[in-house]
Amino acid sequence: MATREERRIVRPDMIHLLMQAKKGTLQGDENAMNNGTSKKPKWDDDDMAAQVMLFFLAGFDAASTLLCFTAHQLATHPDIQSRLQEEIDTTLDKDRGKLTYEAVQTMKYLDMVVSETLRIYPPAVLMDRRCVKTYMLPTDPRFTLKPRDVVWVPIYALHHDPDYFPDPEKFDPERFSDENKGNIKNFTYLPFGSGPRNCIGNRFALMESKIALVQLLSSFNFRVVSKTPIPIQITKKALTMTVDGGFWLGLEHRSLCTWALVTGLTLLVTYLVGTWTHNHFTTQNVPSLKPLPFLGNMAPVVFRVLSFPDFAVDMYNRLKGYKYGGVFQFMYPTLLLRDPELIKMVTVKDFEHFLDHQAPISEEAEPLFGKALFNLKGQRWKDMRSTLSPAFTSSKMRNMFVLITECGKHLGDFLEKCIKDKKVPMKDLFTRYTNDVIATSAFGIGCDSLNNPKNEFYEMGKTVTNFRGVRALIFFGYMMSPKLMKLLHIKFMSSSVVNFFRALVHNTMATREERGIVRPDMIHLLMQAKKGTLQGDENAATNGTKWDDDDMAAQVVLFFLAGFDTASTLLCFAAHQLATHPDIQSRLQEEIDMTLDKDGGKLTYEAVQTMKYLDMVVSETLRIYPPAVLIDRRCVKTYTLPTEPRFTLKPGDVVWVPIYALHHDPDYFPDPEKFDPERFSDENKGNIKNFTYLPFGSGPRNCIGNRFALMESKIALVQLLSRFNFRVVSKTPIPIQITKKGFNMTVDGGFWLGLEHRVKQ
Ligand code: HEM
Structure with missing residues (x-):
């Protein structure tokens, strides 16, 4: 802050907003900031530092967790990965390979994939609210909450409830397609929490995750390797949403993969050509010797095993x-x-x-x-x-x-x-x-x-x-x-x-x-x-x-x-x-x-x-x-x-x-x-x-x-x-x-x- 003040540096980032808030010159959604009261809040340096730390705490682990699970799901669902890559390629092609903010917003399948990952693996398993004013639950049995009482909203459990999400363990981005997402019952899908106290970094997290996915998937494929944890077992050793042993995945260059595909196809065609006569005798019930592709039964002569x-x-x-x-x-x-x-x-x-x-x-x-x-x-x-x-x-x-x-x-x-x-x-x-x-x-x-x-x-x-x-x-x-x-x-x-x-x-x-x-x-x-x-x-x-x-x-x-x-x-x-x-x-x-x-x-x-x-x-x-x-x-x-x-x-x-x-x-x-x-x-x-x-x-x-x-x-x-x-x-x-x-x-x-x-x- 001191450096910026001194050198009059203005950057459209959170530090800048906090500096404005400290000075009371914050423009924009003022109502939300000062809650409509004429009295402007005062923020000291610790208030500022606390927010900065929170951004790390909330943004650092949650978004990387989302990226890990998404990459894992894509690696274990290559069909979904390919479809997503198609969308990414088409979008990037339109803007000659440059990624724009608007382009990310148009990527519907990317959004569906990320949403479904957040459903199965919401980084926040539960959210809480602390009662500040006595409140009677408007349901049977009626229950009165008193100040300091705490409620939990079981986000993970809701996301895995088959009444809301049939076959809940299945990774199925289609749940979030334009046709299907209307069927999701309100307040059963809450990866970023709910209400005015929901995740303030919601858009930020989605944007950074999507950018990372677009950048990676445009060049690489995620692949399952021997160390990849399958099935995923969420750790019992911590409250964080992670797995023991780490999220190991393989990465391969997509160009290499195209090469591998071409090679694979060539091999397949070669194999088919090399074996296309092989059922000549069997289809007519004629006794015959089992041939090898191309070599037929000549291998012992070609490889000089027999005279x-x-x-x-x-x-x-x-x-x-x-x-x-x-x-x-x-x-x-x-x-x-x-x-x-x-x-x-x-x-x-x-x-x-x-x-x-x-x-x-x-x-x-x-x-x-x-x-x-x-x-x-x-x-x-x-x-x-x-x-x-x-x-x-x-x-x-x-x-x-x-x-x-x-x-x-x-x-x-x-x-x-x-x-x-x-x-x-x-x-x-x-x-x-x-x-x-x-x-x-x-x-x-x-x-x-x-x-x-x-x-x-x-x-x-x-x-x-x-x-x-x-x-x-x-x-x-x-x-x-x-x-x-x-x-x-x-x-x-x-x-x-x-x-x-x-x-x-x-x-x-x-x-x-x-x-x-x-x-x-x-x-x-x-x-x-x-x-x-x-x-x-x-x-x-x-x-x-x-x-x-x-x-x-x-x-x-x-x-x-x-x-x-x-x-x-x-x-x-x-x-x-x-x-x-x-x-x-x-x-x-x-x-x-x-x-x-x-x-x-x-x-x-x-x-x-x-x-x-x-x-x-x-x-x-x-x-x-x-x-x-x-x-x-x-x-x-x-x-x-x-x-x-x-x-x-x-x-x-x-x-x-x-x-x-x-x-x-x-x-x-x-x-x-x-x-x-x-x-x-x-x-x-x-x-x-x-x-x-x-x-x-x-x-x-x-x-x-x-x-x-x-x-x-x-x-x-x-x-x-x-x-x-x-x-x-x-x-x-x-x-x-x-x-x-x-x-x-x-x-x-x-x-x-x-x-x-x-x-x-
Ligand atoms: C020990 C010596 C020889 C052996 C064992 C031998 C064996 C054979 C055999 C097994 C065939 C194929 C016959 C068939 O398909 O039924 C053949 C074809 C033939 N041989 Fe000999 N051969 C010998 C020497 C010679 C010599 C010295 C000549 C010529 C001066 C000759 C000229 C030919 C010709 C021109 C054919 C092709 C016949 C045709 O397709 O009408 N062979 N030979």
């Missing part, structure tokens, strides 16, 4: 007892066929309904991949298959035999040099062999990748057939969403590989054309097909289909893809089995020696066909380690499976034939992990149930290179076993653990074997 073959066996075993069952290839519902009869129906008898492979990589996304025979669809597949089939007849095999035997001899000669190294990485050497075989027999290109380790043909073949690491991820990507991969321009084959094969086919064809070279190989057949002069199965082949350079190059890439890795895989496993089963190796060598001896040491096409034990060994290797773990078919015409439960496949639906799992089913192959070529002896092979042994697939869409693969593998084995023994060395992987790093049927660390010269008796 691809073990994964296939796991699915197959989990559906034991059923002829077929649903599995999820990521998000694609796929029918796993377990029953050999059904496999026959789908792949042979009713083949026209299942003409295509699933082929996730389309022609548009990757022409050299999508246009390859394996991925071609419908009539285009039929046309190309007829075009290429003549290249794989037995007469063509016979023609190629000499070329391939040369490659086999070459391999033997090369291994001669490796013998001193004690251990040999068989996969690399066999792949170089299959590379040279395909280069010479299909394209007339003499390749010596054994002596030229950096041979371009071999390098390209390796790149194309690598389904591990990043390429496995890209392949997963195509399996999950081919459209997305295309949209993101993620290519499965690098442009250097694509350009190499395009140039190879183009240049080879140009040279042959130019020089009039005719060779009985695949390039020649493709050239004829391109010109429309192909002879042979004319009807199918020249069905009016036009083939361009990419169509040609695509088949070339496919021969690498299909032949390069599969046949070398077969050779690796065969060599490994022979090294670990020396008795079988010896017996096979006996057969080889006898056959070669008959023809004076020369290997002929016919001789290879007569080697029964060789065939048994190769067949048994293909049983235990089929390079193709699964094959698929895509339904092209609606088809109802002729079994119980009946299930109708629609165009686009995919089925899987679990080759590896069938080959390892003890019901079909007792003691399935045992390497036992006798299963394929003349006496025993008749016992193998049809459609349980399918290393080259089944039906018209089976492996076109079947004969070729067997021939090149057998030639290599004969060439090597006639000169060497395969031996186990310290680096030989025993037992064999198929890799978990991709789809390739191979082992981590390599197929290491020892080679030793044979000592012939």
Whole structure:
């Protein structure tokens, strides 16, 4: 006061009013102040200080109590909080984010919320009046109050009386809406007391509380946290309206909350997208494996928990007892066929309904991949298959035999040099062999990748057939969403590989054309097909289909893809089995020696066909380690499976034939992990149930290179076993653990074997 007096400071606050009152110059509601008497009251400094203290006492705790309970109610009633925030946002928006006195008065919902809080938690539980003049209560029983007698008005109890406020513990701001507040009985809602002696700071308290709420709720949300007292227990330790332990609440930025909402919504949408196919089988009562969002049943492969073959066996075993069952290839519902009869129906008898492979990589996304025979669809597949089939007849095999035997001899000669190294990485050497075989027999290109380790043909073949690491991820990507991969321009084959094969086919064809070279190989057949002069199965082949350079190059890439890795895989496993089963190796060598001896040491096409034990060994290797773990078919015409439960496949639906799992089913192959070529002896092979042994697939869409693969593998084995023994060395992987790093049927660390010269008796 002294400072203000001295410096003539005027502020519209209570100190100013008190100063005026002291001086007797207070303007305004004079009547109330001096009670209408002409005699002006005198106020000393203590009178002033007492009022100031009261303002603290009354304003300090009561308003903060109101704010605490309001915040608590809002945190525990997020719907009410959101509605209030909407009102606050709209109001602030109107005044460009500025809060005005008038704006606070217009906020009806804010008022309703604050009023309801004051009802449930009135900071003043009771108010009292002291009788100053004798007074008889105007009710029955009549009661006379004398001066100094005290009355209590039970504010809290009235506010919680269900006769006045139904369901009184419920926080319901609607009680104070314009429509409802008229129903509140007079003098039952008295948070600020009543009459002339009511709370003088009433408006002040409401204003400061509302301002605080507006400011906070415009930026934050109140949230329940672990320390938030629920339910509220008013303390028994004091007369104040508070709780023991404190009013703990969480605060979060509303922008963060919007972010959390957006994230939540995104997650929800993602989840719905990732699971939208999940009831595909259950709605039709088809047994199926429980899928995960997006990953379906592929998680064990994606996270490298199981190798691809073990994964296939796991699915197959989990559906034991059923002829077929649903599995999820990521998000694609796929029918796993377990029953050999059904496999026959789908792949042979009713083949026209299942003409295509699933082929996730389309022609548009990757022409050299999508246009390859394996991925071609419908009539285009039929046309190309007829075009290429003549290249794989037995007469063509016979023609190629000499070329391939040369490659086999070459391999033997090369291994001669490796013998001193004690251990040999068989996969690399066999792949170089299959590379040279395909280069010479299909394209007339003499390749010596054994002596030229950096041979371009071999390098390209390796790149194309690598389904591990990043390429496995890209392949997963195509399996999950081919459209997305295309949209993101993620290519499965690098442009250097694509350009190499395009140039190879183009240049080879140009040279042959130019020089009039005719060779009985695949390039020649493709050239004829391109010109429309192909002879042979004319009807199918020249069905009016036009083939361009990419169509040609695509088949070339496919021969690498299909032949390069599969046949070398077969050779690796065969060599490994022979090294670990020396008795079988010896017996096979006996057969080889006898056959070669008959023809004076020369290997002929016919001789290879007569080697029964060789065939048994190769067949048994293909049983235990089929390079193709699964094959698929895509339904092209609606088809109802002729079994119980009946299930109708629609165009686009995919089925899987679990080759590896069938080959390892003890019901079909007792003691399935045992390497036992006798299963394929003349006496025993008749016992193998049809459609349980399918290393080259089944039906018209089976492996076109079947004969070729067997021939090149057998030639290599004969060439090597006639000169060497395969031996186990310290680096030989025993037992064999198929890799978990991709789809390739191979082992981590390599197929290491020892080679030793044979000592012939
Ligand atoms: C041991 C070696 C091989 C194995 C185990 C093997 C296995 C398979 C399998 C299981 C299929 C799918 C069949 C189906 O869906 O029913 C297939 C398709 C195919 N294979 Fe082989 N394959 C081998 C070697 C070769 C070779 C050396 C070539 C070519 C020179 C080749 C060319 C093809 C082609 C072009 C297809 C696609 C056929 C089509 O869709 O019409 N394969 N192979």
